[in-house]
Amino acid sequence: MHLIRRNRILRASAAIREMVAETILRPADLIAPLFIIEGSGIKEEISSMPNYYRMSIDLTVAEVKNLWGLGIRSVLLFIKCADELKDNTGAEALNPDGLMQRSIKAIKDACPGMVVMTDVALDPFSVYGHDGIVNGTEIVNDATVEVLAKMSVSHAQAGADIIAPSDMMDGRILAIRQALEEEGYSRTGIMAYSAKYASCFYGPFRDALDSAPGFGDKKTYQMDHANRIEAVKETLMDVEEGADIVMVKPAMAYLDIIREVRNTVDVPVSAYHVSGEYAMIKAAVKMGWLDENKAIMESLTGIKRAGAGLIATYYAREAAMLMNG
Numbered sequence: 001m002h003l004i005r006r007n008r009i010l011r012a013s014a015a016i017r018e019m020v021a022e023t024i025l026r027p028a029d030l031i032a033p034l035f036i037i038e039g040s041g042i043k044e045e046i047s048s049m050p051n052y053y054r055m056s057i058d059l060t061v062a063e064v065k066n067l068w069g070l071g072i073r074s075v076l077l078f079i080k081c082a083d084e085l086k087d088n089t090g091a092e093a094l095n096p097d098g099l100m101q102r103s104i105k106a107i108k109d110a111c112p113g114m115v116v117m118t119d120v121a122l123d124p125f126s127v128y129g130h131d132g133i134v135n136g137t138e139i140v141n142d143a144t145v146e147v148l149a150k151m152s153v154s155h156a157q158a159g160a161d162i163i164a165p166s167d168m169m170d171g172r173i174l175a176i177r178q179a180l181e182e183e184g185y186s187r188t189g190i191m192a193y194s195a196k197y198a199s200c201f202y203g204p205f206r207d208a209l210d211s212a213p214g215f216g217d218k219k220t221y222q223m224d225h226a227n228r229i230e231a232v233k234e235t236l237m238d239v240e241e242g243a244d245i246v247m248v249k250p251a252m253a254y255l256d257i258i259r260e261v262r263n264t265v266d267v268p269v270s271a272y273h274v275s276g277e278y279a280m281i282k283a284a285v286k287m288g289w290l291d292e293n294k295a296i297m298e299s300l301t302g303i304k305r306a307g308a309g310l311i312a313t314y315y316a317r318e319a320a321m322l323m324n325g
């Protein structure tokens with residue numbers, strides 16, 4: 001018998017292909033990022049992210065319930081800070097009655113089972129739009145880490161299940177872990193943005209939250225896209241410091257990094273299918289060049305195939321609806 005025919009057998013029908021599929025995407029694999037603003041009954045379009053919105057807490061809670069019903073089990077919260085509350089200290093980030101803190105409480109009250117993850121970085125609160133405290137043109141690592149640790153405790157106090165530091169400061173995972181333990185939050189997890197690249201693909205997000213850097217760029221603290229070995233080093237350090245989950249970000253231009261990280265660490269690996277990756281598909285679909293449902297499932301399955309068991313994606317709702325048939 002000539003073995004060449006085996007491939008044709010295992011691809012012969014949809015049923016056989018489904019039987020032998022190696023990578024199966026589930027709604028619970030998906031983390032839904034949510035952009036939250038002050039007010040009530042407010043749903044604002046984001047021009048660079050079609051069909052994605054900034055929403056007030058009440059509408060965000062309703063969306064969380066819908067997402068839970070679709071089988072999604074985690075959300076990742078981002079808030080849009082009022083300009084008058086921005087400074088160079090991150091004070092508003094520590095406000096126990098801040099928008100993030102109120103959002104966490106409202107979601108946990110309304111949908112207790114949903115895993116609430118919170119973005120921890122200073123850019124939404126910074127007059128400079130950088131992820132940390134600025135001195136001249138320097139992002140001051142250690143002073144920033146101190147604030148991030150307090151910010152993380154504040155989120156845990158509000159009920160957050162997992163802290164997601166997206167800042168890339170050195171040593172922040174250990175500092176956050178220690179601060180959480182000192183305050184009794186030994187059950188609050190950390191999803192570290194470990195291999196986060198200084199990517200052009202964050203543009204739409206920065207529009208959404210008005211958080212673009214006011215000067216320079218983020219290349220002094222986010223990684224160079226040319227580097228692979230450095231990603232493994234960063235990730236191993238975060239695991240050593242106490243990260244429960246590590247993340248590679250962005251995703252599609254970094255599948256090799258996801259695979260290398262997956263093969264290296266013994267904790268869950270996540271990836272962030274970022275705003276620019278979402279916007280690219282949306283734009284191509286608008287031009288009639290791509291089938292959106294196929295592009296969504298192929299992209300997200302590929303990110304999982306590369307090794308990410310968790311995927312933060314703005315397509316979480318659509319993908320879950322597709323998987324629910």
Ligand SMILES: NCc1[nH]cc(CCC(=O)O)c1CC(=O)O
Nearest residue numbers: 121123166201202205274275276
């Ligand atoms: N530190 C903030 C943060 N957290 C997630 C993203 C990007 C998410 C996306 O583009 O979807 C950013 C923007 C940035 O680092 O400039």
Ligand SMILES: [Mg+2]
Nearest residue numbers: 168169170234
């Ligand atoms: Mg690091």
